[in-house]
Amino acid sequence: MKSQNIDKNFGSKLGMWLFLLTEILLFGGIFLLYAVYLSKNRADFHKASQNLSTIVGALNTVILLTSSLTVVLSIYYLKESTKKTAKIFLGITIFFAFLFLVNKYFEWGAKFDLGIYPNSPVLLKKNPGEILFYGLYFVMTGLHAVHIFIGIVLLSVMFYLVEKGIVDKENFIKLENSGLYWHLVDIIWIFLFPLFYLVA
Amino acid sequence: MKKAKSTAKHEENYLEYQGKHKGIFAWILSTDHKRIGILYLVSMLIFFLVGASMGVLMRIELIAPGRTIMDASTYNSLFTLHGVIMIFLFIIPGIPATFGNFVLPIILGAKDVAFPRLNLLSWWFYIVGAFLVILSLFIGGGPIDTGWTFYVPYSIKTPTNVIMSLFAVFILGFSSILTGLNFVTTIHILRAPGMSFFRMPLFSWSLYATGWTQILATPIIGITLLLVIFERAFGIGFFDPAKGGDPILFQHLFWVYSHPAVYIMVLPAMGVVSEIMSAFSARTIFGYKAIALSSMSIAIVGYMVWGHHMFTSGISDFSRVVFSLFTYLVAVPTGIKIFNWIATLYKGSVDLKTPMIFALSFIFLFCVAGFTGLINGALAINVHIHDTAFVVGHFHYAMFGGAGFVFFGALHYWFPKMTGKMYNEKKARLAWLLMFVGFNLLYFPLLVIGWMGMPRRYYDYVPKFTTGHVVSTVGSWILVAGIIYMLINLIKSCRNGEKTTMNPWGGTTLEWTVSSPPPLENFEKIPRVDHDPYNFKDGKVSP
Numbered sequence: 001m002k003s004q005n006i007d008k009n010f011g012s013k014l015g016m017w018l019f020l021l022t023e024i025l026l027f028g029g030i031f032l033l034y035a036v037y038l039s040k041n042r043a044d045f046h047k048a049s050q051n052l053s054t055i056v057g058a059l060n061t062v063i064l065l066t067s068s069l070t071v072v073l074s075i076y077y078l079k080e081s082t083k084k085t086a087k088i089f090l091g092i093t094i095f096f097a098f099l100f101l102v103n104k105y106f107e108w109g110a111k112f113d114l115g116i117y118p119n120s121p122v123l124l125k126k127n128p129g130e131i132l133f134y135g136l137y138f139v140m141t142g143l144h145a146v147h148i149f150i151g152i153v154l155l156s157v158m159f160y161l162v163e164k165g166i167v168d169k170e171n172f173i174k175l176e177n178s179g180l181y182w183h184l185v186d187i188i189w190i191f192l193f194p195l196f197y198l199v200a
Numbered sequence: 201m202k203k204a205k206s207t208a209k210h211e212e213n214y215l216e217y218q219g220k221h222k223g224i225f226a227w228i229l230s231t232d233h234k235r236i237g238i239l240y241l242v243s244m245l246i247f248f249l250v251g252a253s254m255g256v257l258m259r260i261e262l263i264a265p266g267r268t269i270m271d272a273s274t275y276n277s278l279f280t281l282h283g284v285i286m287i288f289l290f291i292i293p294g295i296p297a298t299f300g301n302f303v304l305p306i307i308l309g310a311k312d313v314a315f316p317r318l319n320l321l322s323w324w325f326y327i328v329g330a331f332l333v334i335l336s337l338f339i340g341g342g343p344i345d346t347g348w349t350f351y352v353p354y355s356i357k358t359p360t361n362v363i364m365s366l367f368a369v370f371i372l373g374f375s376s377i378l379t380g381l382n383f384v385t386t387i388h389i390l391r392a393p394g395m396s397f398f399r400m401p402l403f404s405w406s407l408y409a410t411g412w413t414q415i416l417a418t419p420i421i422g423i424t425l426l427l428v429i430f431e432r433a434f435g436i437g438f439f440d441p442a443k444g445g446d447p448i449l450f451q452h453l454f455w456v457y458s459h460p461a462v463y464i465m466v467l468p469a470m471g472v473v474s475e476i477m478s479a480f481s482a483r484t485i486f487g488y489k490a491i492a493l494s495s496m497s498i499a500i501v502g503y504m505v506w507g508h509h510m511f512t513s514g515i516s517d518f519s520r521v522v523f524s525l526f527t528y529l530v531a532v533p534t535g536i537k538i539f540n541w542i543a544t545l546y547k548g549s550v551d552l553k554t555p556m557i558f559a560l561s562f563i564f565l566f567c568v569a570g571f572t573g574l575i576n577g578a579l580a581i582n583v584h585i586h587d588t589a590f591v592v593g594h595f596h597y598a599m600f601g602g603a604g605f606v607f608f609g610a611l612h613y614w615f616p617k618m619t620g621k622m623y624n625e626k627k628a629r630l631a632w633l634l635m636f637v638g639f640n641l642l643y644f645p646l647l648v649i650g651w652m653g654m655p656r657r658y659y660d661y662v663p664k665f666t667t668g669h670v671v672s673t674v675g676s677w678i679l680v681a682g683i684i685y686m687l688i689n690l691i692k693s694c695r696n697g698e699k700t701t702m703n704p705w706g707g708t709t710l711e712w713t714v715s716s717p718p719p720l721e722n723f724e725k726i727p728r729v730d731h732d733p734y735n736f737k738d739g740k741v742s743p
Binding site: 015037129 | 315381382385388418426427434436443445446449
């Protein structure tokens with residue numbers, strides 16, 4: 001019976017890793033676009049990147065990295081059968097995720113105030129490379145934000161399942177897989193941050 | 201609910217099982233891989249018939265030069281929808297989702313796939329995607345008219361309902377990814393004790409290769425279609441030269457998926473052919489490892505050939521030469537398979553039942569597809585025949601003659617297992633004959649007139665192509681007659697066919713060791729496997 005459970009966990013994890021692979025490839029297609037357009041428009045990318053706030057980007061990086069730690073701690077404490085601490089760390093993770101989105105909201109909002117959004121008259125007057133840079137910026141960070149949002153939903157469901165005792169120290173694979181998903185969201189951001197904020 | 205009187209204990213089979221849901225819900229909410237397989241089969245055949253009727257309408261339009269029954273824009277929508285329906289709703293999910301679902305767990309000695317609920321979810325994604333495709337015909341700007349390749353800039357400029365169609369394909373891609381993910385995991389963790397990778401039947405090998413391709417290629421088309429949707433909705437400019445973008449990049453991204461997708465369609469068919477060849481020659485498959493590994497190498501090399509769709513799009517000479525070379529390389533593992541199948545026949549006791557006839561005709565038709573494929577892959581010739589009816593002919597020989605014929609072969613092969621009834625052999629053979637004759641009449645003339653210069657996707661043509669088009673259109677009628685006759689035969693046999701036994705074909709793989717139709721949980725006790733999958737001795741099944 002026990003070996004069967006291990007097999008099942010192995011299966012769930014394998015499935016999750018395969019799914020994460022598809023996520024990486026999904027972003028891979030658009031990273032490819034980035035690579036091509038960067039190589040064609042180095043100067044424009046440099047110029048456009050200077051207008052992004054490195055501080056806000058760095059702050060969001062710190063927030064996400066810390067949230068990756070807290071989700072791991074949550075799994076750790078669940079396994080140690082301290083359900084309450086596990087829930088606290090899970091809550092902190094969700095809080096950080098929201099914080100990230102709030103930051104993003106203000107960052108995008110500031111750009112909109114300057115009249116910079118896809119197909120805007122202000123943007124269309126800029127060089128082609130800058131138009132592409134901002135196009136990539138909005139699409140990639142937007143797609144990433146959608147993933148953050150999905151992560152929030154996922155982690156909230158996990159919070160509920162831990163509360164109900166459906167996910168516990170015997171049966172933690174769901175939480176572990178959600179944690180893997182959260183790390184993926186984190187890793188993608190780790191690539192997005194230098195590509196947009198530090199490329200200048 | 202029937203009850204067997206004579207036997208002391210009647211094992212409930214999957215068709216009789218009464219779960220907590222009743223009526224149709226017992227099917228559309230079932231997580232049993234066998235029921236999901238049947239769900240896919242029925243829904244897919246319906247869309248196949250829809251797509252086929254569109255094909256027939258197009259052929260009627262082409263029977264004479266000039267306008268015959270429809271105007272040019274209707275024709276544009278028809279060939280787009282024919283492509284979208286046939287490719288994304290029939291041939292890509294095709295064999296894996298139907299027969300893979302039904303057979304894979306049994307053939308591995310498992311009770312179900314690794315993630316049964318995910319399996320049901322992927323069918324629902326399929327249905328939602330299909331629903332959106334149909335819905336896109338009636339709302340917004342009307343049916344999409346870009347061709348199934350959705351090339352920019354036209355797909356960004358056309359007023360037709362592109363966004364919804366692309367979103368539908370995006371969802372269908374999700375369904376395909378989940379199926380692939382499920383199968384790869386199933387093959388890794390649910391093989392019966394003793395069944396090593398090299399003791400797996402070749403059908404599971406081909407599903408394994410297909411699964412990886414689904415996982416690794418489909419996300420690319422997902423993001424590509426999303427980008428086109430964003431382009432239409434927000435005008436970002438990724439593919440618009442006026443804003444610095446590059447339309448050729450769309451073609452790259454599109455074919456990075458869509459060429460491997462050809463192998464998603466054909467690899468499972470090759471797996472089925474391996475099963476049928478062995479069973480109906482009553483002989484161990486020749487070159488088991490070579491066939492298994494060639495599936496994997498087709499999947500790998502298949503990634504590196506997408507550029508051959510873009511020989512005339514303006515890519516560099518160097519990359520054209522490299523892509524042409526890799527295209528030739530794909531022919532090698534394919535050739536290995538074909539020689540191995542033929543060698544399997546040697547000294548076997550060949551039994552020409554319907555599945556075997558379908559499999560043998562697959563080899564013939566797929567050779568035509570392969571050789572015309574090599575002609576297409578030759579750089580210098582490709583420039584002349586690019587976007588002609590020659591390509592259409594080649595493509596249909598590969599997809600319909602390849603994957604399609606095997607789909608119907610597999611349908612006959614596993615029909616007794618699925619239903620517990622036997623189809624009418626004589627009628628099935630007649631149906632095959634009609635289909636085979638009709639198929640060649642339909643598509644061979646396309647190769648000829650394409651070579652002479654008939655472009656693809658044109659609803660009008662110069663009079664010198666008339667003969668070819670007339671023959672082709674007549675062929676389409678014969679083909680469709682054959683398909684309908686075949687389906688009627690099968691549907692009638694579902695009701696009135698003779699009861700069949702556990703192993704009507706003398707196969708040696710595990711699905712023939714359970715009753716027909718299989719019991720709810722497939723195996724009472726998980727079997728132990730201590731021999732190779734095709735365990736024939738002297739043309740007979742060894743005990």
